Amino acid sequence: MSAPAVTRAEAIAAARAVLDAARARRDRDRAAGLLPAEVEVKLRRLERQQATAPAPYQAAA
Incomplete structure (x- = not known):
C-alpha cells in the first residue's frame, strides 16, 4: 500500500x-x-536588521 x-x-x-x-x-x-x-521589542529589532541587510540571493529567471 x-x-x-x-x-x-x-x-x-x-x-x-x-x-x-x-x-x-x-x-x-x-x-x-x-x-x-518583549515580543514587540524583538519584532522591531528584527525589522531594523532586515532593513539594513542586503537583499537575499535570487536565481535568474
Whole structure:
C-alpha cells in the first residue's frame, strides 16, 4: 500500500499558506496591541536588521 506522494510544489505551497496565515494573525494581534512588550521589542529589532541587510540571493529567471 502506498499513498500518493505530495509533490515538492504542493508541499511548498502548503507551507507558505501556513506561514502567511501565521504572519497575518501576528500582524492583527500587533495592530490591536495584543502582543507582549518583549515580543514587540524583538519584532522591531528584527525589522531594523532586515532593513539594513542586503537583499537575499535570487536565481535568474
